[in-house]
Amino acid sequence: MIALLKRDLALAIRAGGGFGLALAFFLIVVTLTPFAVGPDSATLATIAAGILWLGALLSCLLSLDRILALDFEDGSLELLATAPIPLEGVATIKAFAHWLTTGLPLTLAAPVLGVLLHLPTDGFFWLTLSLAIGTPALSVIGTFGAALTVGLKRGGLLLSLIVLPLYVPTLIFGAEVARRGTQGMSADTPLALLAGITLATVALLPFASAAAIRINLR
Amino acid sequence: MIALLKRDLALAIRAGGGFGLALAFFLIVVTLTPFAVGPDSATLATIAAGILWLGALLSCLLSLDRILALDFEDGSLELLATAPIPLEGVATIKAFAHWLTTGLPLTLAAPVLGVLLHLPTDGFFWLTLSLAIGTPALSVIGTFGAALTVGLKRGGLLLSLIVLPLYVPTLIFGAEVARRGTQGMSADTPLALLAGITLATVALLPFASAAAIRINLR
Amino acid sequence: MEMNVTELAVTRGGMRVLEAVSFRVVPGRAVVLRGPNGIGKTTLLRTLAGLQRADAGKVEPGPEAMAYASHADGIKATLSVRENLSFWAKLHGMFEISAALRDFNLETLVERPAGSLSAGQKRRLGLARMAVTGRSIWLLDEPTVSLDTDSVALFASAVERHLAQGGSAVIATHIDLGLDAEVLQLGPFKAEAPEDPHEDFHEAFL
Amino acid sequence: MEMNVTELAVTRGGMRVLEAVSFRVVPGRAVVLRGPNGIGKTTLLRTLAGLQRADAGKVEPGPEAMAYASHADGIKATLSVRENLSFWAKLHGMFEISAALRDFNLETLVERPAGSLSAGQKRRLGLARMAVTGRSIWLLDEPTVSLDTDSVALFASAVERHLAQGGSAVIATHIDLGLDAEVLQLGPFKAEAPEDPHEDFHEAFL
Amino acid sequence: MSERLPKPTSLWEYANPRRFMALSGFLLPFVAVGTAAALLIGLIWGFFFTPDDYRQGSTVKIIYIHVPSAMVAINAWLMMLVASLIWLIRRHHVSALAAKAAAPVGATMTLIALATGAIWGQPMWGTWWAWDPRLTSFLVLFLFYLGYMALWAAIENDDTAAELTSVLCIVGSVFAVLSRYALVFWNQGLHQGASLSLDKEENVSDVFYWPLLFCLAGFVGFFILLILVRTRTEVRARRMKALQARERMA
Amino acid sequence: MMPELGKYAAEVLSAYAVTITLMVALLLISLRQSARTRRALRDVEAARKNRSGKESATDV
Numbered sequence A, B: 001m002i003a004l005l006k007r008d009l010a011l012a013i014r015a016g017g018g019f020g021l022a023l024a025f026f027l028i029v030v031t032l033t034p035f036a037v038g039p040d041s042a043t044l045a046t047i048a049a050g051i052l053w054l055g056a057l058l059s060c061l062l063s064l065d066r067i068l069a070l071d072f073e074d075g076s077l078e079l080l081a082t083a084p085i086p087l088e089g090v091a092t093i094k095a096f097a098h099w100l101t102t103g104l105p106l107t108l109a110a111p112v113l114g115v116l117l118h119l120p121t122d123g124f125f126w127l128t129l130s131l132a133i134g135t136p137a138l139s140v141i142g143t144f145g146a147a148l149t150v151g152l153k154r155g156g157l158l159l160s161l162i163v164l165p166l167y168v169p170t171l172i173f174g175a176e177v178a179r180r181g182t183q184g185m186s187a188d189t190p191l192a193l194l195a196g197i198t199l200a201t202v203a204l205l206p207f208a209s210a211a212a213i214r215i216n217l218r
Numbered sequence C, D: 001m002e003m004n005v006t007e008l009a010v011t012r013g014g015m016r017v018l019e020a021v022s023f024r025v026v027p028g029r030a031v032v033l034r035g036p037n038g039i040g041k042t043t044l045l046r047t048l049a050g051l052q053r054a055d056a057g058k059v060e061p062g063p064e065a066m067a068y069a070s071h072a073d074g075i076k077a078t079l080s081v082r083e084n085l086s087f088w089a090k091l092h093g094m095f096e097i098s099a100a101l102r103d104f105n106l107e108t109l110v111e112r113p114a115g116s117l118s119a120g121q122k123r124r125l126g127l128a129r130m131a132v133t134g135r136s137i138w139l140l141d142e143p144t145v146s147l148d149t150d151s152v153a154l155f156a157s158a159v160e161r162h163l164a165q166g167g168s169a170v171i172a173t174h175i176d177l178g179l180d181a182e183v184l185q186l187g188p189f190k191a192e193a194p195e196d197p198h199e200d201f202h203e204a205f206l
Numbered sequence E: 001m002s003e004r005l006p007k008p009t010s011l012w013e014y015a016n017p018r019r020f021m022a023l024s025g026f027l028l029p030f031v032a033v034g035t036a037a038a039l040l041i042g043l044i045w046g047f048f049f050t051p052d053d054y055r056q057g058s059t060v061k062i063i064y065i066h067v068p069s070a071m072v073a074i075n076a077w078l079m080m081l082v083a084s085l086i087w088l089i090r091r092h093h094v095s096a097l098a099a100k101a102a103a104p105v106g107a108t109m110t111l112i113a114l115a116t117g118a119i120w121g122q123p124m125w126g127t128w129w130a131w132d133p134r135l136t137s138f139l140v141l142f143l144f145y146l147g148y149m150a151l152w153a154a155i156e157n158d159d160t161a162a163e164l165t166s167v168l169c170i171v172g173s174v175f176a177v178l179s180r181y182a183l184v185f186w187n188q189g190l191h192q193g194a195s196l197s198l199d200k201e202e203n204v205s206d207v208f209y210w211p212l213l214f215c216l217a218g219f220v221g222f223f224i225l226l227i228l229v230r231t232r233t234e235v236r237a238r239r240m241k242a243l244q245a246r247e248r249m250a
Numbered sequence F: 001m002m003p004e005l006g007k008y009a010a011e012v013l014s015a016y017a018v019t020i021t022l023m024v025a026l027l028l029i030s031l032r033q034s035a036r037t038r039r040a041l042r043d044v045e046a047a048r049k050n051r052s053g054k055e056s057a058t059d060v
């Protein structure tokens, strides 16, 4: 299992795409926002936390199809399925590697980009916290979507369509935490709910992902 | 040339993905925005025009890699390059077909989705107008990006990175038209500039796209 | 139309692969290109078709007289056989596809979506495309891949019909097609590493 | 470990392809599967490897005793040969890869990124993976594709070494490997369309 | 059917395609007539012969299409969930096909509920749309329908498609419930509470009640009718594919 | 015959129009698909019967 994680990380770093591209996309979405909604800093400050969450979610989304597609194409996925580790474990590791190469850098980059959107000072802590807690759920749910669409030609947009409604609860609670935090309100309840969703998806969804991979390999 | 356009449209409709998925993604981005920035209708109304433009741009972006990749993979692109029509014409037609299946439906859907974001009544006309004028530029620029990345495996995210900066001027003027129109200000100047960008890109970029395709086929 | 290739040099992936290739194809005749894997048959055909530039040498007539069929057939799975074929016909300003359908035994399949064809049937559709381009010189790259013996015979007779009408063909293949054609071994044209040490450095940037 | 396949029925794309396949492989022996394109060799091997469910029948032992090599090798272009191989070794709880590197003549290539290997070298790396799984039954699907004659001989001797150590192998191939192995013709096991008219409609949903 | 089938001994036998075709073919005309009657009675009664509400004016007439379509939209997803479970557990092909057949109907009903609700909202709340939990969760439901149908359309192998869409349907249902709660937490709504509960106090008044019941029956009938027609289409298409594949192999 | 819809006539009528349009469209599409597959299946069955001479088991 650790061998798999190490390999995936090595691949993500060497291919050059893993870290960089999702981050770059995040950067671009955030920079485009003021062009789209106008440069007024009060407006930007109100929506900053939300846009950062939305941007992180979209960047995460765009890198989802790399989670399994490459391994499917070169036959590694079949070999992993016959290897002596459970496919549920493979799905978990894949999601974890995706989080390390996407969710984590996004979380770390968000405060920096927050400056661009005039995020109020109080918000930085809560934004980072909510992303740190919420992005693992995004990776796990995304892995499920990738598992469903792994055999398909041009699954990219379909993957987005399937995954996005599944992201709704995470996004609501995550953005709510960041928003309430920014306005100095108590964010305990949504934070607890967000953590609950992350824990539940991390614990349960790998089973569904593994089932989907098995069906797709058949 | 007309035969090519007809074929591309037929393919987009039969494959089922052409129209539907970009629209669906647009719907999703717009739906997710209030979850991210909160349900307050005054805030939403302020940013509605900008978010609609941004959402249309992102949906357009995600369908770019279909413009040429499928034709490249099955060898049609080579055959088109040796056919007795100029490759510049092919690039133009491809961009036009992309606009018909993406930009046009997005333009028509935008007012409907504007309702969801509480776009002020004045804004509907200007939003639709700016999208109608601006989206052709998005398709043409996107075709250029697709031509640059056509031979590459997993060119998707790279394509986004290349194309997004090129989209900035269109986005700025397009969103500006919609925003000023929404606030009842005069939008003539940005409208003229937007139209200028569209005309210039439509007239000139196909040459660059054709050159890029030629290089990639070599 | 007579085809003249003189002193052609072709390059692939930055490396010169063939040099000083010269041959002539008169109307009504076919030339078969032979040589081991990787010698440059595909590269040569792509150069003749105008898809890549020749490093040196000359090809007459230009690409607009040639129809090229590569490994990929350019077939759209969701369009029917008729739609696929008549698209390419229209693109070349032709409108008549029934002769091609007949020649390649596709008549019973016209309304089938091309995606549901077997590999051999697809290949036949790809070759029928040559016939609807109305061009006189056919460039064929391993045309008989995935064809069974009957279809190979069918293909050979289609080529013969094309030759009989005054067309010509250049065919890269590893198998015997049963065609009466000249054979051009590409082995002798294999590019040498340049002798001149000055050339050497330059060549890294070809 | 002895392998027993009894009355196996396998399905591909919703259609039964082979029925009532039974054979036995004793340790130290190999079985070669033969049959025309599309008869179901790949499907049978995938079923044995546990990648798809058997429609009927039984395979002993289970998938955990088998190492499967398909057409695709699962090689990562950006990792070196050593990294590729030791990854699969670790995944199977093994740590020693030098024997496999030696057997498949990969020693001089260990530090090369796998993407820069030629097709034949890649294939050798893919086969070396079998040796590091530590599993006793090898399932090989057309293992000699894109190997030149020297490499085929190398492969045959690697299989023989595996057999000599008490392993066994099931190999689908169209060519002669020069191995002393039983041949199983799959032709006779081809699934028939069911006769019973009642079955007929039900079968639409197989 | 050209020959008689032995009498079924269990309900599950209707999962046999032949039996399903026989039974559904027999039922279709009755369902069609019943649906037409209920819809005509309900809609005409509701539209022409009910008084205006004192608060809502004539817009109250929208209730006869809005509420039934909303209910059918939700229950169509439930039916798909059940059918998916049946397919995964007992592997009855007809149920997988029925789930496939139900999705476009459910999506259309969702669209109708959204559209009529939006049209109703304009006079009642002064806005077409509000981010009310009930409304929003309907929008999310619509997205689920879209994703489900897109997945069906994208996968070539029918059995694989059936299995994967079933998995999506089950996981999706869990997330649909989750988002419902998330939405309630996120925003307090404007929307009406339950009005057809058994508790008589809260029910809509009798004048509106009866035509509404007819409309409900009509919409449910319409749903069943379409499921039957569409499932029969799927069964036939499936058989045709199998025959063609067999021919290609022969 | 038309009931008095008051100032909300546009709303009520458009709601009914949207609903009826969508329902009828769905019904027509379903029926057309049904007829089409029925015909296609019949053709396939007929072709098969001709070839094998064997009696087809079903006439769905």
Ligand code: HEM
Pocket: E063, E066, E067, E070, E071, E113, E114, E115, E116, E117, E118, E119, E120, E121, E122, E124, E125, E128, E129, E134, E135, E136, E138, E191, E192, E193, E194, E195, E196, E197
């Ligand atoms: C876009 C806007 C709307 C949407 C998406 C929507 C959606 C729904 C949904 C999902 C239901 C639930 C059906 C059930 O639980 O069985 C419902 C019921 C109902 N809606 Fe709406 N609605 C909208 C607007 C409105 C408006 C503006 C009104 C009236 C002022 C209204 C009045 C009702 C009533 C009276 C019910 C029946 C309540 C019940 O029996 O549970 N709706 N609607």
Ligand SMILES: Nc1ncnc2c1ncn2[C@@H]1O[C@H](COP(=O)(O)OP(=O)(O)OP(=O)(O)O)[C@@H](O)[C@H]1O
Pocket: C012, C013, C014, C017, C035, C036, C037, C038, C039, C040, C041, C042, C043, C044
């Ligand atoms: N995309 C590529 N990039 C770099 N080099 C390439 C590429 N494709 C082929 N080559 C190299 O160019 C040379 C000529 O290849 P070409 O495909 O023309 O050979 P061929 O004679 O058609 O072989 P075959 O019989 O296998 O089809 C070979 O040495 C090959 O390694």
Ligand SMILES: Nc1ncnc2c1ncn2[C@@H]1O[C@H](COP(=O)(O)OP(=O)(O)OP(=O)(O)O)[C@@H](O)[C@H]1O
Pocket: D012, D013, D014, D017, D035, D036, D037, D038, D039, D040, D041, D042, D043, D044, E249
């Ligand atoms: N993905 C697929 N979907 C549907 N049918 C398939 C698929 N792949 C193969 N088949 C069919 O299943 C049958 C068995 O295929 P299989 O790949 O097992 O044959 P094979 O014996 O390995 O052939 P080859 O010698 O060409 O490798 C063939 O009739 C083929 O047409």
Ligand SMILES: [Mg+2]
Pocket: C041, C042, C043, C141
């Ligand atoms: Mg070649």
Ligand SMILES: [Mg+2]
Pocket: D041, D042, D043, D141
């Ligand atoms: Mg095979």
